[in-house]
Amino acid sequence: MIEPASKNRAQSAAQPQQKRAEMRVRPTAPILPPSNIQGNALTVVIAIMAFLACLTLGGVSMVRSTAASWESQISREITIQIKPDDGLDMEKALTQARDIAMTFVGTKSGQIVDEAATARLLEPWLGSGLDIKELPVPRLVIITIDETNPPDFDAMRSLLKESIPQASLDDHRTWVDRLVSMAHTTVMLGTGVLLLVFIAMVLTVVFATRGALSGNRHIVEVLHFVGAESSFVATEFQKHFLKISLKGSAIGSALAALFFLAAGFLQSRTIATPQTDQATALFGTFSVGALGYLGIFATMIVIALLTTLTARLTVMRTIYEIDTLRSDPTRSDGIAN
Known part of the structure; x- marks a missing residue:
């Protein structure tokens, strides 16, 4: 008879502790709704x-x-433009301009834009089937340069002007x-x-x-x-x-x-x-x-x-x-x- 009573007292004493433990772990609600x-x-x-x-x-x-x-693309190249003139041998002038440019330190290669490529460049404005020989169209020479060690553009421009008066050098600095x-x-x-x-x-x-x-x-x-x-x-x-x-x-x-x-x-x-x-x-x-x-x-x-x-x-x-x-x-x- 004594043992059940002691068990009840132990259980009743443990209940408040259990409730306090539940109160401690109960999560708090946020101030603002989620x-x-x-x-x-x-x-x-x-x-x-x-x-x-x-x-x-x-x-x-x-x-x-x-x-x-x-x-990067513009700074890697410069362009020599030669305008047509009476008595000017265009092909010879193009070759001479390329050779002059290649004598300068800082140039890598030179390419003459042929008549077919020039016609393709003008095709959006003048249409297809253009005979480039019938029009006074300037011709181009594209020179690839070393970006880290570019040539002396002023000296190249002066030498080209002395050798070929119809030639002009564009180093694309304005565009850059x-x-x-x-x-x-x-x-x-x-x-x-x-x-x-x-x-x-x-x-x-x-x-x-x-x-x-x-x-x-x-x-x-x-x-x-x-x-x-x-x-x-x-x-x-x-x-x-x-x-x-x-x-x-x-x-x-x-x-x-x-x-x-x-x-x-x-x-x-x-x-x-x-x-x-x-x-x-x-x-x-x-x-x-x-x-x-x-x-x-x-x-x-x-x-x-x-x-x-x-x-x-x-x-x-x-x-x-x-x-x-x-x-x-x-x-x-x-x-x-």
Whole structure:
């Protein structure tokens, strides 16, 4: 009879300990709901901002690589142009101009553009079936040079002018300077667009954070009143907006990467068509490469971190305003009344 009573007392003594253990491991509910209309709208906005940012970054990367390719191709060659004149033996003048250019240190090879190639160059403007001998068309000599050790262009230009008065040398410096200027302008414009996107995103997150704080202000005030530190409340909001920003930026970045993949695939399928050739000549291939996709991933991380930091600073600022109002009796009474 004694043993059952002792067992009951032991069980009754163990029940409070078990309840206390259950209370200790019980998870706390988040301050903000994990999903609501405002959070979904903010996810969509961040996804759009991330898509635009990654699209701008990829476009700038494409233009820069295309400009660098143009600059490299132009800087590897110079052109000697010989205008036709009465009594001028054009073929002899072309050969003489090539030989003069090849005497300079820094030249690699010389090629005379024949009549057939010259006619093909003029075909888009004058049509096919052109007899080059019937028109006073200048002829060209293309000289390949060493980019690291170019020849003395001024001396070459002077010697050509003395030997062949109808010859002129074009070292393409004007075009190279324009390409470099265009590349720098494109980078500046792209940087400006990225800054505008980031500024718009920061302002959106500030308004969204303030809206979330306004809707949950009573909870924040109660937590702060019972002793919760500002960093604790800010961390809760930070976690909430970090999840939203990661989701939105991942969606936008993935869409941008898919856009470049689809554009590159379509370009490869329609190669050798006039439209594709023109687009390729202007913008290059629609491929951002491994560095481009790495930049898209980095943009996603930057957007997520920027959103999280903005949310935290906004929460800290709002809690500071609450503390300021509470410490001012006049304003607190006015608000209470």
